[in-house]
Amino acid sequence: MTKNYKLVIDDEKGRLDKVIAEKITDLSRTKIKELVNDKNILVNNKAEKVSYKVQSGDVIDVTIPPVKPLSLEAENLHLDIVYEDSDVIVVNKPQGMVVHPSAGHPDHTLVNGLLYHTRDLADSPEGFRPGIVHRIDKDTSGLLMIAKNDKARESLEKQLAEKINKREYLAIVHGNFEVKNGVINAPIGRNPNNRKKMAVNPKGKAAVTHFTVLEQFKNYSLVKCVLETGRTHQIRVHMKYIGHPLAGDPLYGPKKTLSGHGQFLHAKTLGFYQPSTNEWLEFSAPLPTIFEKQLENLRQEMKQ
Structure with missing residues (x-):
């Protein structure tokens, strides 16, 4: 069922998404952005951006489709x-x-x-x-x-x-390393302060990630990560935990990062035993074009 809200701004101040989130508490900022993009939120009968600064007297119509x-x-x-x-x-x-x-x-x-x-x-x-x-x-x-x-x-x-599968990932992460490889053994559970995030949490489930540094650039590194377990957001959480968040990660990384369409993380190699024949099968997938181009840009920067 469609829900409709009409909000009249009195002395509230700030961005459109912030003010709406304060007034309609069951709406997340992400959902509000989606509604704004779909023109389901109008300010004085006009579509505005989420960054719009509300003013006294503004009438905000919010439509939440089913x-x-x-x-x-x-x-x-x-x-x-x-x-x-x-x-x-x-x-x-x-x-x-x-x-x-x-x-x-x-x-x-x-x-x-x-x-x-x-x-x-x-x-x-x-x-x-x-x-x-x-x-x-x-x-x-x-x-x-x-x-x-x-x-x-x-x-x-x-x-x-x-844990007999082979799952190898390539990732571009922030920062450089003093070691060439390591093991991150830290349990992962829900972030108690943000239910949309995972975090290293002593009450979480066991999680183990092995990493190897393949290349280092100015302020970034290319690493191979091998999963021993498969927790939600495991590589993203573990690499942030050791101070090397993934480049482009909108959830766990810094705002100043490499431009792209999200985290630079690619599940490159997969190996397993064929269920009927028990034959070992192993496959590898090339990096996406945007990933390859970003690596080339980082390599070119090193030559300058």
């Missing part, structure tokens, strides 16, 4: 299928694509694309993530293994639990 139901419809998203057999699919997910439908992303997800590619996907307990056995963040690119049947799902999930 939540779009989750879609499990097939969509031709032109997926990059790296490998496929009767049990598994390996897909190279582009940056910007969400893995499965959720309240904020009801469609255009990897799952929607997979359903267009094949109807042979393992069932999932939740119903909205068929075939999915592990995830990477929306703005992280790279390889994912997909289960086409329940036997394959059980096998791949067991391999993840027993």
Whole structure:
């Protein structure tokens, strides 16, 4: 059901998104920005930017449309299928694509694309993530293994639990290192001060990341990260924890960073045992163009 609010500014001051968030407490600043971009928030019957400074007498109309139901419809998203057999699919997910439908992303997800590619996907307990056995963040690119049947799902999930998969990532991070490699062993849980973030938390779940420094530039480094566990935002949280947040990370990184479309993090290498034959399969995906260009820019800076 659509919700409508009419706010009249008296002595409130500040940005449009800040003032609305204070008056409608169940709206996040992110949601307000989305409503502004969709012209569902008008100031004096006129669309304004979130940075608009409210003035006394302003009338703000806020329209919150009904939540779009989750879609499990097939969509031709032109997926990059790296490998496929009767049990598994390996897909190279582009940056910007969400893995499965959720309240904020009801469609255009990897799952929607997979359903267009094949109807042979393992069932999932939740119903909205068929075939999915592990995830990477929306703005992280790279390889994912997909289960086409329940036997394959059980096998791949067991391999993840027993830590026998190979999952290697490349990341551009802030700062330079005095060591060439290391291990980050720090539990990860919800950030008690911000439920949208994860953090190193003694009450969290065990999390282990191995890292190797591959190149160093002016103020940045290229590192390889190998996951031993697979916690939400693990690499992003762990690298920030040791003082090297990912470049471009809007959630955990500094504002002054490399320009791009989110964190420079790519799931480059994926290895696992084929569920039926037990054959070891290993795949590698090239870096996205924007990642390669940023590396080239950093290398050129070093020559100047």
